[in-house]
Amino acid sequence: MEILKLTNTNIQDEHICCAISDKKCRTGYEKKKDWLKKEFKNGYNFQKLNVRGKVFIEYISIENSWLPLTGNNFMVINCFWVSGKFKGKGYGKKLLNQCLEDSKNMDGIIAVSSDKKRPFMTDPKFLKHHGFKIIDEAKPYFKLWGLKTTPNVKFPKFLESAKNGNCPNKNGITAYYSNTCPFTEFYTNKLLSEYAKKKNIPLEINHIKSQEDGRKMPIPWIINSVFYKGELVSLELKVEKHLEKLIQ
Incomplete structure (x- = not known):
């Protein structure tokens, strides 16, 4: 199966893998496409297997990445997902090789992940298997994984301001989200807002x-994150159960 690169020319006719048939996330789906159209001008890559499913990788140079990183001449993997019936068939390796090919004039590749598999993060076992190693850490569980293609260069790092694991607002719930994911718009502005209103808890979005x-x-994450009284609760979209445990 071939790898298809999304561009401003074909993006209106192609799906972006996530939320393909999720009607409640239709607005977020279109906002993700709008975000991609703008970022394509900055060299953003969205490569997917030419099938109807979640088999894709997104990456961009560190100079144009939105993540709180310091460094230069490295490629940053944003989202990397192979799911369902497409797992275990070598498609992840194929997509990573495409990223390596597009990074051949750079010094390596980095990816934000964790100590274990977590929602929306690239599986650290996959990264380790393909030669990546942990090059920096941030509270409470973020790991920066790196793979050099040029020896004797310095790896990028997390910005110090993104390492403490807490947010400035210590009152009630604080949420951060971007339109880099089609799900965040609905789950943050509707479900989380409704939950905070029902519980009469202050909410800052x-x-x-x-x-x-x-x-x-x-924190070194821009897709979606929820804090309670300044403490990171979850990167997941459905956070009610996580919040209930802390509130009780």
Whole structure:
């Protein structure tokens, strides 16, 4: 099966893998496409297997990444997902090789993940299997994984401001989200808002709209995150159960 690169020319006719048939996320789906159209101008890559399913990889140079990173001449993997019936058939390796090919004039590749498999993060076991190693860490569980293609260069790092694991607002619930994911718009602005209103808990929602916003994040993550009284609760979209445990 061939790998298809999304561009401003074909994106209206192609699906972006996530939320293909999820009607409640239709607005977020279109906002993700709008976000991609803008970022394609900055060299953003969205490569997917030419099938109807979640088999894709997204990456961009560190200079144009929205993540709170410091460094240069490395490629940053944003989202990397192979799911369902497509697992275990070598498609992940095929997509990673495409990223390596597009990074041949750079010094390597990095990816934000964790100590174990977590939602929306690239599986650290996969990264380790393909030669990546942990090059930096941030509280409470973030790991920066790196693979050099040029010897004797310095790996990128997390910005110090993104390492403490807490957010500035210590009152009630604080949420951060971006339109880099089609699910975040619905789950943050509707479900989380409804939950906070029902529980009569103050809610602050921060919409990450630019590289500047992303680089100011208190954690090295821009897709979706929820804090309670300043403490990171979850990166998942359905956070009610996580919040209930802390509130009780």
